[in-house]
Every structure is written in C-alpha cells, then in structure tokens.
Amino acid sequence: MSTYRVAAKGRIDQSRPVHFTFNGERFEGRKGDTLASALLANGVHLVGRSFKYHRPRGILSAGSEEPNALVGVSRGVGRSEPNTRATVLEVFEGLNTVSQNHWPSLKRDVGTINDAFYMLFSAGFYYKTFMWPKSFWNKVYEPFIRGAAGLGKSPSVPDPDTYASRYAHCDVLVVGSGPAGLAAALEAGRSGAKIILVDEQAELGGSLLSEPAAGINGQPAWQWLETAADELAASKNVTVLTRTTAIGYYHENFLGLCQRVTDHLETLPEGAPRERMWRVRARQVVLAQGSIEKPLVFDGNDRPGVMLAGSARTFLNRYGVKVGNRAVVVTSHDSAWLAAINLAEAGVKVSAIIDIRASVPYHLVDLAKAHGIEVLTGWTVTGTSGRLRVSSVRVNPVTAGGKVGRARNIACDTLLMCGGWTPSVHLFSHTKGKLDWNEERQMFLPGAPTEETRCAGAGNGVFGLLDALKEGAFAGASAATDAGFKAKAGDYQIEGEIACTGISVKELPTDRNSSSAKAFVDFQNDVTAKDIRLAVREGFQSIEHIKRYTTTGMATDQGKTSNINGLAIASDAVRRPTPAVGLTTFRPPYTPTTFGAFAGYTRGSLFEVTRKTAIDGWAEQNGAVFEPVSLWRRAWYFPERGEDMHQSVARECKATRQSLGIFDASTLGKIEIVGPDAAEFINRMYTNAWSKLAPGRLRYGLLLGEDGFIRDDGVIGRLSTDRFHVTTTTGGAARVLATMEDYLQTEWPDLKVWLTSTTEQWAVIALNGPNARQLIEPLVEGIDLSNQAFPHMSVAEGNICGVPTRLFRVSFTGELGFEINVPSRYGRAVWEALYEAGRQYDITPYGTEAMHVMRAEKGYIIVGQDTDGTLTPDDAGLGWAIGKAKPDFVGKRSLTRSDMLKADRKQLVGLMTRDPKTVLEEGAHIVADPNQPVPMKMIGHVTSSYWSEALGRSIALAVIEGGRAREGQTVHVPMPGKTHQAEITGMVFFDPENERLNA
Amino acid sequence: MLLIRCPHCAAERPEVEFVYAGEAHISRPRDPAVLTDEQWKNHLFIRSNPRGTHFERWRHIHGCGRFFNAVRDTVTDKFAMTYKAGLPRPSEAEIREARS
16 A cells, blocks of 8 residues: 555545556556546656656646646557546556656656757747758758657557447536536436536546535535435436536537547447547536636746645545645645645645735634644745655745745645636637636636526636535526426535635746746646747737747647636736737637547548449459549459559550440439420520430530539430430539529529439440440340431430330440440349340450540540639630520620630640650640740640550640640650650540541 | 528528528629620629628528528628528518527
8 A cells, every 4th residue: 555545535446456557667556546646646746748848747637637647548559549638547457558758768858958958949949949050951950840749659550449429419418517517417407308417527526526525405525426416317317428528519509528438448348439429409508617726837836746736635535645745835825725734634744835825814824723834925936846856845935015035945745736716618618608807806707608508616707615506506497497497496505615715826926037937837838937928028919829929728738727827927928908918719629539539430431432333343343443533433444364554454445446345434423304494494504505406316515604614514415305314524413413403493493494313323334336336236126226317426215135225326435336324223234234245246344544545535525634623615625515696604704704715825735745655644734945944934734644555655635825826836744854845736636537436 | 510490491400401502692694795894703703701791592402402591690600590592681670680
C-alpha cells in the first residue's frame, strides 16, 4: 500500500487492486482510479514534457480540462491513441501507457535545451526565428520543426475498432450530472417527459463526487446521489449516458454526444463498438456543464507538484489519494481554503496558505489556524524550485500600495493553486448564444439564448450547492413544461455548506524581473504571460490575433484552463476592459474526439456506394481491370495473359476496328422525357433544333449553362411525338436531371412535361465494328436493320434475344455501331448471348480506355475531360450543334457576350507530335516559344492523349488560344526531361469521311 | 443541423434532405436576346448577398423533389418561413409574424 493512498476515503474499490504500466514500469492502482489518481497514489507527479520548452510537467487537474498529463495508450496493433488525458483515462488490469514529448527519457530529455533558449521561442517564434537565412529553410528549419512538431505518436496502421452512430429524439436533454444537472433530470423525469442525461465521467455526480461532507435533504451527499441515480435508472422515460461527452451543440437543439463504450474495459467484448456518436434532437436542453478552476500565473507555476487546489481535493475525496505529504496553498478564492483543510484532516502537512487577498473571511482563517496552517494573507508567490518536482515555494508579502517585500522560502512537495472558477459556457457558446461579462465577478456568463436552452448551476455562475440544486430543479421543471409536460420544481435543504467567494487576478505581483519569469498561462502550448504582453507590444490588439500569434488556447485542450487568464493579461496590456477585448470563439468539439466516432459506420466499403452495372459480374469473371467513374466502377480494360494495359488496349481497339467489339455502356445517364410539350422543353434546354426530329431518329444534344459554357452532352432519341430517350454523361446524370427539374418547376411550370431517371432501368450494350450488324440481325425481331431502313442515328423498339429492346444505331468509335438498351434484369443474359454468338467474329470485350482511344481518333469530345466549364460550343468545335434559328435556349444569350466572341479564346484542336512514338501527358502545358524566359506564357494544355493503334502513332487533343487559326503551326510541350514538338491539326484523325460509320 | 419545413410535404425535416439552390425571386428573362450585355450580366452573376434576411431557393431533393422558397437570416442561419415557388416575396410584416 502506497503512502499516498488514504484507506478510508474515496469512491474507488479499495479491495480491488489493478495493475498497469507507465513508461514500462509496473504500478498498482485501484478499480475506479483514473491513470492520474493511480499515478499520484504512487507518488508520481512527473508525467510528460511540455510541447515547446520540454519542461517537466505534472498533473494539473482532475478532469477533462487537463493540459499537461497527456499520455499514449496502447492496447495492441492499431489500438494506440496519443494525447489521452491521464485524468479521464480509467485504469484496468494490464493498461499500457507511455509519456510523450521527450528523448531519450522522461527524466532526462535533451529537448530541455529549448528551455534555456526560451528567447528564441517567444510569441510568434514561428514567424521570426526561422525567417533567416532563407537557405536554411529546407535543410535546417523545416526538418527541425517537423521533428519537433506534434504531440504524441499517431498510430501507423488502420484502426481495427468499429464505431457506431445513432440518432435519438428527446423532450429534455440534460448535459452534466452535477447537482444542477441531476436536479434538472429528476424534475424533468418526474413529469414523464423523455429525458437524456449525459455526463462525460464514468459515474453521475459531477462536483458532488468531490464533496462527501455535504448533506442534501437530510441525507449525506453520496447517499442522496445514490438515491437520485437509482430513481433515474428506474425511470423508463430517462436514458442515462455516462462516459459520454456532449461535444457540440448545433442548430435547433441538435447535439452530438460521443459515448466511449469500451476504452475502460479490461477485455474488449466481441463486436462491441469502441465509441458511439449520438445525434440527438431535443425539444429543450438544460446545460449544467459546471465550472473549471483557474490556475494562478506566477514564475514556475508549471513545475510538477503544482496543481489546482480543487483537483487535489477531488483526488483526496473521490479517489482516496493524497497528492503530497507537505503542501502549500496559494489562492485568490475561498474554495482553496476548504481544500487545504480537507488535506490537513487527511494527514497532509499543510505548511501555509498564501492568499493574494489582504482580507479573507474570519471563519476560514480560524479554521485554518485550528489545523495548524500558517496563514499569509496579502502575500504573493514569486517562484518555485525543484528539478522534476516542486521542493520549495518562494513567497513575499505585498503592501497595500502593491510593493513586494522580502522573500522567504517554504519547503513543500506540492503547491496547490486556485485563481477562482470559470463557468463552462462552451456548449452555450456553440449556439452563438451571447455571453455577458460580469464585471464584479470577472466572468463571462450565458446571456440571451438563441436556442430552446437553459443554463443552470456553476456553468451559469451559480456556485453554491443549494443554489445549484434549486436552479437545476427549476430549469428541469421549466424545460419539461415548455416541452409540453406538467412539472414543478421541488425544494432542497442543505447542511454543512460553506459559501465561497474570491477575486480574479492577472499575473501575481513579483519582486523579480518579470521579463525572465516563466509564468505560464497556457501550459499545453507553453505560452507565458510575457508572451502575451510581447504580442501586444508588437501591435496585436484583438484577442483573436493575440491568440493566433502566441498560440494561447490553441492546443488540444482549447484553453480550458488558460483562456480567461490570457484574456485578463491581454486586456491589462492593451489597457481596455475585458469585454472590449472579447473572448475567442468556442467551437466544437468540447474535448478531443476520435475521427472514428465522427465517421461511424461510413468507412471502408461503406464510405460511399460502388455502383455496378448488370454486366459488372461478367467483367469481373473475365478478368477486367476496373476504374472508378463517378460512383460507378467500370471495366477499364480486359487484359489477356501477360498483357499490360497498353497491349490490352491496343488489341481491344484493333479487334473492334477489324471485326467486332462489345462494350458495357450501361452507366450512361438516361432520362425519359415525356409529355405533349416534351419537344418544346428539349428545345429550350439543348442548343440543337429538336422540333423537326422525326420519331425513330437520334440526334447529338449539347447542354449549356446560362453562362454559355458546355455542361453536358449525349444522344437523344425520339421514340414518338411526345416521348424522348435522353442520354447524358455518366458523371452528369444526376446534375442534368436536377437542372431540368429546376427549369421545369420554376421557370416553365406551364409546360406539360414529366422527367424520369431511367439510368438504372436500362442495361446498355454497345456493339461496334464492321460485323456488328451481322451479329445481331438474326437475334433481333421487329426491326429492319438494313442501312436504308435503319441508318446511322436511328432508334427503334423491338426484341433482341427474346427480350424487349430500344435499339440505337449510334457509334462512339467511328465504326458501324449499335447501342442495345434492354431492361437491366436481362442485361447480363443478352450480353452473354451476344458474346457466345459473336465468337464466330472473334468478338472482343473492350473497356473504357479503348473506348476513349477510339472516340479520340474520331475527335469526339468527352465533357469534363476535353472541356472544363470554360468552353463554349464554338470553342469545342461544336458550333454546328447550335440551332441557329431557335429564338432562345439555355445559355444562348451568353454566346454573344463580347468575351465569348474573342478570336484568342482557347479552342479545341488536334495535336500530332513530331515524334510519332511520343504520347504526351494529359494536362501538359503548351507554349509557342520554348526559348522564352521562365515563367513562360502558356497558350493551352493537352486534354486527351493516347497511342492510336489504328494510326500507328500517338494522337492528342488540346485547347490552344486561337487554336483553329494556328492549324499547321508547331507548338512546344515541355514535359519532364524533354520539350516535345507537335503540330496543330484538325480533331478528326481517323476516317474523316465517316465511311465506316455509315456502312 | 437545421430543420426545414417543406411547404409541399407540409413537414419539418432535417437539412440533409434538402439542397440549397441559390437566391430566390430571380426570374429568367422572357426574352434574353433583347437584354444588353450589362443587363444579362446582372441577371447571371449579381446577387444581393445581404447580411440578415435572405430570400433563397431550396429543393427537397431526398423528399418530394420540389423546389420552394425560404426566408432565412444569414446571421443566425435560422429560417423564418418557407413558401412555394411562384408565390410573391413575403412582406416584412409577414416575415415578422412568422418569426414571432
């Protein structure tokens, strides 16, 4: 049994030892301990090194606000977590923890040298120190910063845990289960309203867990707590979530609650999620977040053994741990006196209480003296000593005029400090609720709410136990009432409460040179009072700028213990009142939250859907390599034994042009446009003329935005006077439908037109090649496939392989081609039948890459590859697709804006490299003169580039300024290693007379 | 996450069911051809971008699919009211009443 464990105290299970390691050393704790309380029970205060100066750091607090005691936790492969606060980490048998930020060891760390060079690391050091000489940046500064940056080590393998998420609705959500939150939940629960009570700690109670001595309604506090917890547990309308942090408060009473399910367990239950994110919509919210104790700012306030007084009281009363044997207390608030007396009663030698205030309530002074504690009111602390643990504290008297007198030293192994308490207004602030500055109490308090919410207890500035219970009860009852239930706040009686008051101070007065003082404001980011004053001297006036320049409040603790001290010092330095300096914005999450909890189930294959066509399974079985195209996965190419992509694509292209290729085009977007005004609607949407398109005919359609730029394209078939089968690009399908719906619903609601997405209703098999007609002729019923009856750009309905089809004669390869639409459920069967029948023609499946090559050989564009949202139809060489006689269509007016008519607009052209074997890189820049000085003027870029097997050379498409007028000229394409020459050509490289297409 | 009332479904639903669709009460000119470049530019690109009350379009894309209009405060993000597309812009009095 360690000498720091107090046998008769605490809520831990004294009969159940648990063993854990810290930096490889084995320790014993108790069931119910946090890592912090268990280490303190073993006399360990030194738990880490600070971020910037690598100063030894100890445990500052007992709660989630902890800035110093960050540890790495490891429970097997992938299950390691950096920066876990030791004060919230529950110990279990076999827990493995390490300290962070030091090398080679916690006790001997070479990084401490930073501490000696602290002048280099003052406010804004990032912006100053590493500016000069310039040549040092890459080789010296950046590696140094990268090596030193960051807290802890992130895991290097994927997280094996699962994370759950859940939606919930309730009438009243209560955040915090201290006295105010408990009273609120009890009253609201009794009304029958549906309640969720959430608390970040392992058990309910909040500050009551540290105050066993009080009496509530005739019961000792902990007995009352047990009764209350039992009542809530027994109420079917109440859900109690412990180990659950309300991380964010969003619009309209929507809160995120992160529940830690397994982190505290010795063995992980099979299949249990590690954490669960609750997304709760509440009718009414009660915020009872409590308050956070403020440190005092003085030289050496970060030495291990210096901690918050209220936290020392928590370690004693809740965990049965003395934080030291010989304590000194320094405070500006009564509450630390109670901590001192509690510690003295437990056998800690409390040498002295130093109170900044000249006068302190007599009853406290008497009580302290009765416990043999020396009382020094109107004194200050000006320094601490001790290498890895505080060993003495330097104290001085301060005269009424503010003069600091002669110092004396008091030996101690623990220095407890208290600068008052800050109401936790974080969640209230997330809602943009206004915070009002209370000048007398020197604190920000919740003002007018923007949501259906109430604050209660210490989080609302109501600190006394009785007042907190009463305010909580009232908040709970009125929240339930506003949610439509009948509720009334009950009354409370309290025994043994000592009311506490205090004052707020900035840095403590000192007789020493304050410019060499290491008086820390932000422990985690190593920001001192001097840094904040320096920032103000250098011209920073706004608290938001001071924050970013000094990095105060920007660490993982988000300044929970430092914001108000930093603000007080900044406001003193800029000589403006605190509310005029303002508070920085609180943002979710309240405490660090895992990415896993946010992601929930949506990771891996569930991150987003993979859309697969009806024919996808055949492609997979036949060795296709896939590529993602929007959410679809498409067969990219079909390599045969030993082939790489280049060889496979060359073979696929060759086979298609020589005989017959088969291609799965099912992902094409499809929209059925039906109604008496269908033709008029398409006329207004697309650039082309549609009125005269006869049923049974297809036409290429071009869709612009109102700005005149190409948005989408596709082939549109007219099936009858009032029915069109519209195809879109694969990625554009949803966008095009949304645009059409927008115009139809809001601009032209008078048109009688209906739009239906049919993308997934049709499987589309493209057959291309000289033998395409021979293959399908015997399989098709009801359609005359002869060239005269069914020429290029025709559509007809009939049957193929015994199932209904909309048969398109159309080609995206330049070969005789058909696109066979069949209901998706028949897609694979028809594909397989065609493939079997096609063996006589050496039918070859080809993928998207071969499709891209063959369409580029014909100069057919791909919207989004050859266009980028800045090309007009004319720029893309598609001026022919504009219905000149049409009075209007979407985008028409923009085409005559002066900028659209300039001769030097980038135009789509063909490119042939001087060296036919060179395949340019897509995206490569194009310049007119390769010998001009850098930076060169770029006149365009390569949009598509391939090896063309049909031509036995490379081909490319490019956009070039005034490109069409430059046809025949040579341009230069700088690429890694070499600048290539290429000639500007027309866009059609293969069969410009379309003889094959019309065969 | 905001709650948005779809005037077609007459139901309040979470924001994720909807998409924003830009400023409301901007009609496509009946005959764009007669507009000057300046007028057409203003129609295409110039928006009011107010601090405070904003008339805007939303679509209940994962619900009924219909477009509708809304009055929302760009400072608080909160909706005052929603109404069907095609209805006139609500008056200040109507917006005040909806907010109260």
